[in-house]
Amino acid sequence: MAKSPAKRTRPFSPNIQIYRPQLTSVLSIVNRITGVVLSGFAVVLVVWLSAAAAGPQPYATVQAAIASWAGQIVLLGCTFAFFLYLCGGIRHLIWDTGYGFELRSIYASGWAVMAASVVLTVAAWIASMFMGG
């Protein structure tokens, strides 16, 4: 049986292998990727809360995993993904009100999202180190 037109493999448009990445398109897919990644960390949140509810020993086990080198690197990535998604989300909410669609505004807000995410991630970790002593 011949494949229906909808099932036939068709080339992507735009062809993402030869298309030059732009800030706009990169931030668009980054917002989606960080959203999916943060879904995984939402599961970690529930595991962490459940461990805390189960008692000091389970909680200490989860805290030890987070405090390990691998855990800290993952947590750093999680922090950056969170602030990227947060700032990107605010940018989207502003677009939803109908503002900020001029090309200049789109690039300005895009770079602002990048800069704010880096600054907030660094600030959060410095504050955490300060609190941790």
Next chain:
Amino acid sequence: MDRQRMRSPLACANGLGSAKEGVKQWWMERVSAVALLPLTLWFVASIIAHTGSDYAIFIAWLRTPLASMLMILLVIALFYHTALGLQVVIEDYVHSEAKFAALVAVRLGSFALAASGILATLRIAFGG
């Protein structure tokens, strides 16, 4: 035999096109996003503030009515937003038979995780 041929042209066209429910999905994505702005920032700030805290101090904080309530609200908004977002991602990229199973798994998984998170918070809030 082709079932479509037994139906009137109007019957073939009815039910196609907009399901009239896309606006609700789009709107609830935004409503949950607005809820998550203060809730996630509160959570991150609280976690930073408790970096050096031991178990007893952390539990004592989470047991306060405000912290318990905000944590439950965070879990609800978080998994509602997650369910809506992952649904769109699956609908965009999964076109195989796995699509239906993935959509059901995301919806049910989000419910289960939200329930687990709420239960854990309540156990801490009302635990002895």
